[in-house]
Amino acid sequence: MKYITIFFLFFLMSATIRAQxxxxxxxxxxxxxxxxxxxxIERIIVxxxxxxxxxxxNRKGLFVFTDMTDNDRISMFLPKYGETIISVTGMDSIVVMxxxxxxxSYVSNTGQEVIINRPNKTEPSTVLDxxxxxxxxxxxxxxxxxxxxxxxxxxTPSSGRGGATSTSIRGQSSFLSNSEPLVVVDGVxxxxxxxDIDAIVNVYDVKTIEIQKGGSSEWGVRxxxxxxxxxTR
Numbered sequence: 001m002k003y004i005t006i007f008f009l010f011f012l013m014s015a016t017i018r019a020q021x022x023x024x025x026x027x028x029x030x031x032x033x034x035x036x037x038x039x040x041i042e043r044i045i046v047x048x049x050x051x052x053x054x055x056x057x058n059r060k061g062l063f064v065f066t067d068m069t070d071n072d073r074i075s076m077f078l079p080k081y082g083e084t085i086i087s088v089t090g091m092d093s094i095v096v097m098x099x100x101x102x103x104x105s106y107v108s109n110t111g112q113e114v115i116i117n118r119p120n121k122t123e124p125s126t127v128l129d130x131x132x133x134x135x136x137x138x139x140x141x142x143x144x145x146x147x148x149x150x151x152x153x154x155x156t157p158s159s160g161r162g163g164a165t166s167t168s169i170r171g172q173s174s175f176l177s178n179s180e181p182l183v184v185v186d187g188v189x190x191x192x193x194x195x196d197i198d199a200i201v202n203v204y205d206v207k208t209i210e211i212q213k214g215g216s217s218e219w220g221v222r223x224x225x226x227x228x229x230x231x232t233r
Contacts, residue, residue, distance in 0.1 A: 026067035030093045031074060033061045036100065045077040049085070078104060084116065085222060125212040126150050131233075134204060142198045142206065142230075150211045155194075165195035169213050169226035181226035182219055189219060194228060207233045 033041045040061025047054035050072040053065045065074065070089040077083050080101035086094060090109030098104045105115040128149060139145040143165060147155050156166045168179040183190045183197050190197060210229040219227060 026069045026072075027092060029065045029068045029072075029074075029088050029091060031057070031063050031065065031076075031096070032094070033057055033076070033078075033096045033098070035098050038097075041079070041098065044079075047075050049073045049075055082218065083222075125210050128209045128211075130203065130206045130209055139203055142201060142203050142209075143195065145203055146209065152213060153211055165193075165198070167194040167228075169211070179225055181228050182222045183228045183230065184219070185230045186232055189222060197230070201230065201232070205232050207231045 031046060033044050035041055040057070040059065042057050042059050042061060044057045044061075044063075045055075046057065046063050046065075048065055048068065050069070051067060053068070055063055057063045065072075065088075068088055072088050074086050074088055074094070075083055076086070076096065078096075078098060081098075081104065084104070086096075086106060088094070094106055096104055096106045099115075103115065103117050105113050108114045128145075130145065133139065133145060133149075143155055146153060152169055154168045156168075166179070167181060169181050180193045183192070183194050185197065185201065208229075208231045210227075210231075212223070212227040212229065
């Protein structure tokens with residue numbers, strides 16, 4: 001009976017600790033946006049992608065996000081640059097410096113200055129009429145159809161069992177951790193790769209596929225590796 005009582009008390013203490021950890025509030029994160037001369041920029045639209053924090057910077061170029069965690073990301077609509085997204089992992093304050101209409105920087109959680117360059121030009125996009133292509137050939141999947149259709153679009157099959165297919169657009173370089181282009185399905189940006197999209201979208205349900213080799217102000221930093229727009233019927 002003694003051991004049962006001790007175990008029960010230990011269980012209650014563990015449950016209480018877990019409940020307290022779950023209830024721990026997030027932290028505040030301050031965001032300041034300045035121009036190249038260090039002057040604050042007000043009325044910049046900012047928002048958190050993980051909670052309801054949203055608004056505009058004040059006269060000091062400041063907006064304070066509340067109840068933020070390391071999993072959150074901040075979206076900003078920078079002048080002449082479009083939407084850009086910054087991860088807040090490990091950061092309590094972020095200072096963004098607009099160096100020009102094509103360049104901005106911020107200090108990362110390691111203390112290093114991260115400089116972001118907007119693509120120099122937007123190359124013409126390629127639009128594929130998928131239904132017409134399907135009439136000419138019986139493609140098995142999106143990747144099968146795209147392979148060799150668009151100059152500069154590289155699709156590398158997985159090298160082993162269970163491996164992932166990688167996609168890249170030649171000529172695009174990015175500060176992002178991989179070279180995967182942004183995939184947008186029916187106007188909705190996806191957080192998964194083209195290889196993952198291929199597993200859930202039937203090629204025969206697709207109307208058109210547009211390949212944008214250059215960055216897009218509509219999708220901001222997420223389009224640094226190019227954009228693949230998939231429109232279904």
